[in-house]
């Protein structure tokens with residue numbers, strides 16, 4: 001095919017070898033103008049444009065990094081990671097032996113028990129029985145652990161005064177170690193002098209109560225764990 005037929009207009013304006021057009025633009029100038037136009041941005045269009053591939057790679061890379069990060073730092077997504085009382089893993093491996101910690105026990109007592117029994121352990125006359133000097137907290141500890149795990153209600157007599165309130169199962173959301181620390185604290189605070197409680201003891205009672213849904217009545221609890229003769 002012949003170029004002069006394809007672009008008749010171009011040819012019409014050509015004048016001689018200099019290439020000067022009737023509008024005064026030389027070929028060189030035309031090329032320059034076009035290259036300037038070509039440098040301009042494309043016309044904006046409606047619709048979607050594909051995501052640049054490097055962003056896709058960036059996100060894949062980020063996802064990979066996030067996976068690695070979670071694998072290393074998620075702590076198996078266990079809430080126990082934040083449990084200050086969970087037994088620490090010794091550097092040699094294997095869980096360390098639980099040791100009752102009075103300071104932790106006191107903190108947990110303030111959070112979980114002091115609203116009712118008061119930080120002084122004296123309770124509130126007519127409403128909440130005292131723990132200070134109460135025979136209910138002594139013995140092998142089962143009585144108090146059961147009350148904490150299952151709750152306690154019905155008429156109860158503590159240090160010569162009668163109460164009839166409801167203690168919720170505050171221990172349901174606490175770990176064995178936490179309850180052991182609380183119980184150990186209660187048994188040695190305010191002049192109380194009972195042995196500390198180990199987490200294994202709490203685990204034992206928790207297992208025995210596994211199917212229990214209802215709180216204890218004081219009478220029922222006394223039947224299972226009578227007060228020790230002084």
Ligand code: HEC
Pocket residue numbers: 109112113114115116117127128129130131134135136137144147148152153154155156158163164165166167168170171182183186217218
């Ligand atoms: C919402 C208030 C409340 C909270 C919180 C509470 N208790 Fe009680 N507790 C009571 C009441 C009320 C009784 C008496 C129940 C009854 O009348 O049978 C009681 C009884 C007891 C008893 C037996 C009676 C005595 O005075 O010795 C013990 C032991 C005890 N609570 C320990 C605890 C411990 C430990 C905690 C915290 C882990 C705790 N309680 C949290 C209200 C509470």
